[in-house]
Amino acid sequence: MKEFLVGLLLYSTFCVSYAQTVRVVDKELRQGINNVSVYSNDRKVFQQTSPEGHVDFSPFQNSDTLRFQHPAYQGKAVAVEELKRLGYQVPLREKVIQIEEAVVMVNRWEQDKNEIPQEIVSVSPAQIAFQNPQTAADVLESTGEVFVQKSQLGGGSPMIRGFAANSVLIVVDGVRMNNAIFRSGNLQNVISIDPATIGEAEVVFGPGSVIYGSDALGGVMDFHTKQPRFSYTGKTAWSANAFTRYASANHEKTGHVDVSFGSRRWSTLTSFTYSDFDDLRTGSQRTEKYPDFGKRFNYVVRSNGEDSIAVNKNVNVQVPSGYSQLNLMQKLSFRPTELTELTYGFIYSTTSDIPRYDRLIVYDEATGLPEDAEWYYGPQQWMMHYLKARLYAPRPLYDEMKVTLAYQALEESRNDRGFGSPRLRSRTENVNAYTLNADADKVLNDENHLFYGIELVHNDVASQAKRTDLTTGKATPTSTRYPDGGSDYNAAAAYVSHQWNFRPEFTLNTGLRYSHIWLTSRFADKKFYDFPFDEINVNTGALSGSAGLVYRPNPNWKLSGMLSSGFRAPNVDDVGKVFDSEPGSVVVPNPGLGPEYSYNAEISLTKTWADKIQLGSTVFYSLLRDAMVRRDFTFNGRDSIVYDGTLSKVQALVNVGRAYIVGFSLDALAAFSDAWTFRSTLSYNTGRDTDEQIPLRHTTPLFGRTSVTYQNMRFRGEVYAQYNGARTYAQLPPSERNKTYLYTPDGALAWYTLNLKTSYGINDYLKVFAGLENILDKHYRPYSSGISAPGRNLIFTVRVDV
Numbered sequence: 001m002k003e004f005l006v007g008l009l010l011y012s013t014f015c016v017s018y019a020q021t022v023r024v025v026d027k028e029l030r031q032g033i034n035n036v037s038v039y040s041n042d043r044k045v046f047q048q049t050s051p052e053g054h055v056d057f058s059p060f061q062n063s064d065t066l067r068f069q070h071p072a073y074q075g076k077a078v079a080v081e082e083l084k085r086l087g088y089q090v091p092l093r094e095k096v097i098q099i100e101e102a103v104v105m106v107n108r109w110e111q112d113k114n115e116i117p118q119e120i121v122s123v124s125p126a127q128i129a130f131q132n133p134q135t136a137a138d139v140l141e142s143t144g145e146v147f148v149q150k151s152q153l154g155g156g157s158p159m160i161r162g163f164a165a166n167s168v169l170i171v172v173d174g175v176r177m178n179n180a181i182f183r184s185g186n187l188q189n190v191i192s193i194d195p196a197t198i199g200e201a202e203v204v205f206g207p208g209s210v211i212y213g214s215d216a217l218g219g220v221m222d223f224h225t226k227q228p229r230f231s232y233t234g235k236t237a238w239s240a241n242a243f244t245r246y247a248s249a250n251h252e253k254t255g256h257v258d259v260s261f262g263s264r265r266w267s268t269l270t271s272f273t274y275s276d277f278d279d280l281r282t283g284s285q286r287t288e289k290y291p292d293f294g295k296r297f298n299y300v301v302r303s304n305g306e307d308s309i310a311v312n313k314n315v316n317v318q319v320p321s322g323y324s325q326l327n328l329m330q331k332l333s334f335r336p337t338e339l340t341e342l343t344y345g346f347i348y349s350t351t352s353d354i355p356r357y358d359r360l361i362v363y364d365e366a367t368g369l370p371e372d373a374e375w376y377y378g379p380q381q382w383m384m385h386y387l388k389a390r391l392y393a394p395r396p397l398y399d400e401m402k403v404t405l406a407y408q409a410l411e412e413s414r415n416d417r418g419f420g421s422p423r424l425r426s427r428t429e430n431v432n433a434y435t436l437n438a439d440a441d442k443v444l445n446d447e448n449h450l451f452y453g454i455e456l457v458h459n460d461v462a463s464q465a466k467r468t469d470l471t472t473g474k475a476t477p478t479s480t481r482y483p484d485g486g487s488d489y490n491a492a493a494a495y496v497s498h499q500w501n502f503r504p505e506f507t508l509n510t511g512l513r514y515s516h517i518w519l520t521s522r523f524a525d526k527k528f529y530d531f532p533f534d535e536i537n538v539n540t541g542a543l544s545g546s547a548g549l550v551y552r553p554n555p556n557w558k559l560s561g562m563l564s565s566g567f568r569a570p571n572v573d574d575v576g577k578v579f580d581s582e583p584g585s586v587v588v589p590n591p592g593l594g595p596e597y598s599y600n601a602e603i604s605l606t607k608t609w610a611d612k613i614q615l616g617s618t619v620f621y622s623l624l625r626d627a628m629v630r631r632d633f634t635f636n637g638r639d640s641i642v643y644d645g646t647l648s649k650v651q652a653l654v655n656v657g658r659a660y661i662v663g664f665s666l667d668a669l670a671a672f673s674d675a676w677t678f679r680s681t682l683s684y685n686t687g688r689d690t691d692e693q694i695p696l697r698h699t700t701p702l703f704g705r706t707s708v709t710y711q712n713m714r715f716r717g718e719v720y721a722q723y724n725g726a727r728t729y730a731q732l733p734p735s736e737r738n739k740t741y742l743y744t745p746d747g748a749l750a751w752y753t754l755n756l757k758t759s760y761g762i763n764d765y766l767k768v769f770a771g772l773e774n775i776l777d778k779h780y781r782p783y784s785s786g787i788s789a790p791g792r793n794l795i796f797t798v799r800v801d802v
Helices: 002-018 080-085 125-131 136-141 572-576
Strands: 021-026 037-040 046-048 054-056 065-070 073-079 089-092 102-104 110-112 120-123 147-149 157-160 169-172 198-205 219-225 237-247 252-262 266-277 298-303 306-311 323-337 340-351 372-377 381-391 400-418 423-443 448-469 475-477 487-503 506-522 535-551 557-568 579-582 585-587 596-609 613-632 640-643 646-671 676-689 703-712 715-724 751-761 766-773 793-801
Touching: 046 054, 065 080, 065 089, 073 080, 073 089, 125 136, 125 198, 125 751, 136 147, 136 157, 136 198, 157 219, 298 372, 487 572, 506 572, 535 572, 613 676
Parallel strands: 021 089, 169 219, 585 646
Antiparallel strands: 021 054, 037 046, 037 065, 065 073, 102 110, 120 198, 147 157, 198 219, 237 252, 237 793, 252 266, 266 323, 298 306, 323 340, 340 381, 372 400, 381 400, 400 423, 423 448, 448 475, 448 487, 487 506, 506 535, 535 557, 557 596, 579 585, 596 613, 613 646, 640 646, 646 676, 676 703, 703 715, 715 751, 751 766, 766 793
């Protein structure tokens, strides 16, 4: 009996000790929720949760009920006795419609979305987990508001408001990913970001040049990767997440695991993801008018040193297109004081060779044979180290400051070999990028909030090339893609942004930034091309500004308008590149190329009814001055030169007088009940070069997404349609009209797909996902893409979160 009483006392003591902390978690992700308001039933006791969702229970010992509130989650009241049954863990369900929402974006700080004039789309970890995207490009496409082009399976070039590639900016953990060789054509660098490690992603539409500088003409894709977790209980906090996924369209096999440990002062996060993708199978249901469009009848094989044509057993399998990818991440955070946090981050991504599928389906009209036997990107390697210091202590000049020093190393290569030729050409680029960012915010008073900062950028570019005889193994030099003497790209900038809530219903946002860019490219060896210059120099600066007004007559209405300017300075790819843009054309350097500027105006309106229905719309207009576009050019007075043995038309990037882009987006969201929700998006933009009166390359057809979602207890299901309007041949820009192998005689065809996604939580730790994409097995190829989209695709995922 004595032992029983002692045991009971110890058990009671344990329970009381354990009960000193309550943790509030997301019902789906089981992750802690920051800044949840917790108060007693009589509202006399109030607390807020920590970043990990913890709140001290001691002040509530005499309360019978606790109430939990957060603007992004449905409120909840829990009796103290119920808390014990729940194990002192309170799950909250995310709201379908969020009247108030804090997002990390425009000013590099968390802000209330209702005080920001720009159009913004946020993607949460729960959305990413449910949609099961294969790459970060697919994460953006799943929003229904970002158009993604793919030249190959290992690709994904986001198009935002008529801009793409080096005219939209990618930011990872506050560090710009764009570098000096980001090209104006489509590029696939965004796939280096591991979707399994994304903590949150935001897309800011329209020029972001005030905060982010050059390249942010169309918008900013801001990715925040998962952070290590500190402990708020005095005990070591740990968590682990793992999943494995299979997708049938390309026999995807993906495995992921991440583990986090943390004390009050130290925390660490380790992540590993590996994906293997086989050749992609496209849909079999084609239009009656073009029954063979997109079929792969044959492909090249090499045997005994000879190229030959092999018959494709399944014409819907796009051979070759498969590749594999490895992603690693390591983070270590240290809090020397409660007001200071230091974080070291290491991110690494590498791929296998990635076949450039759109080049492998080009056939010689005279012989009927493929022009290339091989064309592939070599392993795309991206590595980033960064050290970030975050200071929370209020000072006369700031309330909070972030200083980030980062180093990135990128290696990419292009490898091609003509059909029947034993000589493989390999061009390799290496970029070392260094950045320093210092950002601060200061609350001047209840109405005024100031943001300011500086940025320094240095890029070092090296370019090499060789031809290897596959028969003898002998390698000889050949022309490089970029100046062979190396290139340096430097930028320095300072910005200031001000938010003024001059009345409860009005917020005025203004900003100003000055950026200066220096670029030097050196041509050391002219034996391949007799350039009439030894060096290309760019020395230019630009002032960017923005002013936006938000009007909220009541919590259910938001009207905003914004004027902004943006710019993009030429980089090494713009001024120094020599390559074949398409068969029969060659792009040459243009030392006279200058910056391009954009001037943007947009108006947005959002209306909410009873937290159940929300409608939003945005209309925008962008005027481009001195826009960089590809045009016919001359080289040493000639309009054509021999390039790789072929007489090719000379082209270059030039500044044209004016161009414009105009478009709109619509968004509808309805919560019919706690279980049923409806959402639909629709976007469209068009633009023209007003000098030549021709369409701009990166404007997109009408596109969107409509879904109906059911969620109850542990089950969630979504039925959705994705759709894309047509773009006629006459609407294609001249550079696209030449690519007859990508389009039908009618241009880019309209398409739609029907899809189903489901998830079921077996318990708090184990969840399974199943989906069926493109249920009707439609064949379609999105505008400007070089590879057809997946056909009917079964996805199955098992996920463990502890």
